[in-house]
Amino acid sequence: MYEFIVNDIDLKKTYDSGQVFSWYPHNDEYYIPIGSRLYKAKQINTNDAKINVLNESIKNKLKKQEKNEIDLVLSEYFDVGRDYPSLYDEITKKHNELKEGVDFSRGMRLLKQDISEMIITFMLSANNHIPRIRNTLSKIREFAGNTIIEIDGIKFYSFPSLDSLSKLSEEKYKEFGAGYRAAYLCETTKLLSNLSYDDKWKKLKTQELVQKLCELKGIGPKVAHCIVLFGYGRWDSFPIDTWVKKALSKYYGIEKTGKKELEYLIEKKFAKNSALVQQVMFYSLKKESER
DNA sequence: GTCCAGGTGGTCA
């Protein structure tokens, strides 16, 4: 049976840190749809998790080529090439004021997910609650995605292509609970499905990519930064939402978060770890408020 | 009933 080990990961923290909305927690495990496959992730000890594939016949051994392909998909998705323990240490060393937040966040990894899924997800996230974002996304999958597999009566779906999303009406998006964002989703999916954006955009520098994304309806600086981080895997990003604003104010007395301040934070203050620092701020402050 | 949510668009200065 196929198995993939991810080291230095805490699945619960990763799931719970506002970066992924497609995981389905079930009996101490997480079902994770990626592309046209469903995976199952389980924490095997404090530091490590194992991942299995569910929709390949367990009896038939995977062909070598398929196995290599899945290895690659999971390596990229879980960002296994990066040494998180060292990165967390580095942040604490340079920014002692963040020590508590870093220790609280250790085990959290930054996932690299499907780009169009991130576009839709974070467009929905604007002025919205996490449970409602999840709910709307699962309705979109169910309506426009393909069935991957059914387990214990629960059907899992792939994330729909931009082409099929562009065919949904504004009313449909509203029906799924998108609220006033429905009109933006309608317009932007139509525009993107007619635009072979993906390959060209991948070559852009992060700040150019952010600018391109901001030209789309329903995408502003915060959402664009989330898309380049969790979709394009750009670590020179720094999404500023209500929680990160609180952290910037609390630790550094930064009240204004305009273009200049953002540039300073990414280029000077947190440099190559800005994305992870931001995620630590978000996760630790949000969780602190929930206790 | 009121407040808030991983903010953005439109308008106006």
Add this chain to the structure above:
DNA sequence: TGACCACATGGA
């Protein structure tokens, strides 16, 4: 640029 308000909707 930046400040202001409206925006759907559901959970606390």
